Amino acid sequence: MLSARSIFQEIIENDDAFRLFCSIAAAGESQGGWENGRIAALVPGSMSDLAPKIARHGADEDKHGRIFNALLKKRGLEPVDVPPECDYTMLLEQRGIGLSHEKLRGSAPLTERDVVVYLAHSRVTEQRAAEQMNTLVRYVGEQAGIGRAVRMICHDEDNHLAYCHEELLRLAAQGHARTIHAVLRESALAEIRVYREVGLAVLGHMGRLLHWPKAKTSLLAAGANGLHGYERLGGWHRMVSLSMPERRNALGGPAPAAAEYA
Template identity: 70%
Template sequence: MLSPGSLFQEILDHDESFRLFCSIAAGGEAQGGWENGRIAALVPPECRDLAPKIARHGADEDKHGRIFRALLRRRGLDPVPVPPETDYTMLLERRGIGLAHQRLESDRPLTVHDVIVYLAHSRVTEQRAAEQMALLCRHFGDHPELGRAVRMIAADEDAHLAYCHEELLRLAAAGHGRAIRRTLRACALAEIRVHRDVSLAVMARMGRILGWSPARSALLAAGIHAVHRYERLIGRRRMTTLTMPERRDPLGSPPVQSPEPAA
């Protein structure tokens, strides 16, 4: 049966596919950690109260990267370079979504508009991350090798998403609603396309590693394209709406130094 659970179980059971999966995940988290760290250092005076929350977000992303690398070490595996066509973060940047690395490498303070761009980008990408981790939790939350790591990361992603909702609503109340709506829409449309392209690239590489038949690969690709069409027409709304979360100020406390998988 071709299901998300059985598909990921197949990836998990093969060292090379698992190594690629963890390497891609660790690379993305490391980039996110660096970006959030730079943004926290560059926030404008009007947004200084956000700096510790952004720094906390970055610390969580760094932690997730360490978790994925630790999962590799447990199997005696080394990371592999992230194939460019699977680099979700950099592909989004090339589409002009989020704050460019060149901008973050400078010491020039950000503007309030830059902060809106950052939060809108995070609102969209954290929605994707939270959904993906919820799916993994559903299938592997009790897995002896992955369960603890999956549950820990899923809880963090939920907190990141809640924080984005809350801070964007606060900025909307301060008069930035139109800019936020416009930026969220642009981010969502770009993310949906990049997610499709990255999904196709990852599945193509997994198929070569695992020896999938052309028919199975074609079926998976058709499913990815179907999801993309749905998201463009209807599904993107879940990425562009804002709702005050039940858990307020989710990044206002120090990060939880949860145990990582043993090396």
């Protein structure tokens, strides 16, 4: 029977597919860690109160990258290079989502608008990340070996999304509402296109590694295209709404002391 649970199980049980899955996830998380770390270092003085939270966000993403690499190590597997067509973060940057790496590699402080744009972009991408991790928890969260890892990451991603909501609402009240809403809409519409492209590319690679029949790959691709159709027609609105989260100050203070997953 074709189901999300059975697809995840196929990927987890096959070394080559699992290696690609974890490599893609680890690379994306590590990239996010670097980006947040640089943004924290370049925050303008007028927004210095945000720097510790942005740094905490980056530290969480770095941790997630290490977790996915640890999952590979436990299986005796080495990471593989991420195919360019599967590189979600790179493709987002190419479409102008996120602050440019050229700017982040520099030493000039960011502007207040840069930080507002960063948070609006993050609100969109963290929505996707939180949804993906909650899906993983639903289907593999109780499995030995991977369950604890995905539950830990899911908790962090929910915190990241809460932080974006709260900080954007605060900045909107300070006069940045027009910029926030414009950037949210632009980011969401670009993200759903990239997500479909990456999803179809990953399905193609997984299909070859797992020797799926053409009909199975086509059916899964139709599902990815159907999701994109839903999101394009209005599903993207969930990625741009703002509401005060139940988790307040989710990234305030240092990261809690916890044993690194291994």
